[in-house]
Amino acid sequence: MGVIRFDNVGRVFGSKAKPFVALKDINLEVSNKEFVAIVGPSGCGKTTCLRLVAGFDFPSSGRVLVDETEIRRPRPERAVVFQQFALFPWKTVYANIELGLRNQNVARAEREDRIRQILELMNLEPYRDHFPHQLSGGMQQRVAIARAYVLDPEVLLMDEPFGALDAQTRVVMQEELVRLARRNPRTVLFITHAVEEAVYLADRVAIMTRAPGRIKEVLDVRSIREAEKWDSYEKIEDVMDLESFVHLRTHIWRSLREEKAAAAA
């Protein structure tokens, strides 16, 4: 299982005298094996949402639950992929992926087996003995995704994972993530400010308001994707050309622009 539930969550930073309300009244449920993307203007608190589920941060009010249990600390069952990869530069690709398995006391033979599989899936076999600095950004993020996926987590938390990559690499990674997510579905909470990315990847897209961040609306992408058979197209640009895709994207853009306008006013 891996059901995430935000239950009236608020998060206030800063001092009592000068509080900054980052999140207010967040209510959202991500069901088991569902892929939910959160989009919103920068500084709206979308990353804070993810950090609450990861156990890196805690709500000031309300509760964040995974499988009806309140989150107390980071756990491998809730694996995180960071925007800046956060690999261990002193460890090889193999050792980076291996650490989580060692922490779970997985036997050596099984570790090798599982790492070999994930390396193959992520096209990383030739790099198993490389150090992170010898790899491109896209490759590094592949290692970070492999490091999270190999743990077979109930929940996968991705914090703008492709934000630091160039446009071409980004597209390739998006296609690969779709492939991975369809093949081995997980509950995914995906943070991004890229609207196309959210629509292409997610089952549902949650749009956040500017600070204090709230969830403005949640769009069901999955039913449209299934009705319009997006997954029958192999390339992202073919999907992005579909009228149904354009329609959704434009809707989100408008919604976000209202936020920008409100911020400027």
Place this chain on the structure above:
Amino acid sequence: MPRRLQIGGATILVLVILWYLSTTVFGLIAPGRFPSPQATIDALGHVLFRGYAGGTLIEHIFNSLRLVILGFLVAVATGVPLGLLMGWNRTAEALINPVFLIIRPIPPLAWIPLAILWLGLGDSAKILVIWFAAFVPSVINTYAGVRTIEKPVLEAAAMLGTPRLRFIREVLVPASSPMIFTGLRLSLQASWTTLVAAELVGAFYGLGRVLNVAQQDLYPGMILVGMIAVAILGWATTKALGKLEMRALSWNQAAALAGRG
């Protein structure tokens, strides 16, 4: 031979020729103030084969080197763990930092009289003084190394469920190791400086002792031999530490580039 080494060698050769010309050939510098190359070589032969200031050069070198390495190791073995603790634990930092603020402004050499008073002219006083000097850079740089670790790296380790000891060994120490090595280099330099100073003030053996006795004997050749010996040893130990650093930090691109240059 690499070009850098060729140029370096040429520079030293020119200096030696200038030295020879200005002392032996033209007599621009009085032999009582600065020795000629010949006088230096004579002094070297003297201390090498017949001994000077209580021992041969090899014995003095052995003694100084042993004390530097011992003092350095004691300082590092205490300083690095303390730096890690202070960097990682707010309470430890709050407890220890005030002590540091009081002790840090005291020049390490100012501890020499107290060390001799407590422990006499033997080895233990020297090791104590080296410890005072070499301990601080190890602590400060290790501490800074821990504090500059990128937060996501720590969060990644936590997210992967890394147990405490493994976290220290495989994340905290390697992540701070570039700064730890900076601390070690400074500690090593401090070890040599303080050892020679301590031996100058009072010792039975050692290169500082050679310098001290030669000064009293008005023996410039021997003073120069002592100075050159200290320089070569300091250079060699720093080089050895640099080799170790390059091996330990082979994963670090910046260090690898610096090592190549």
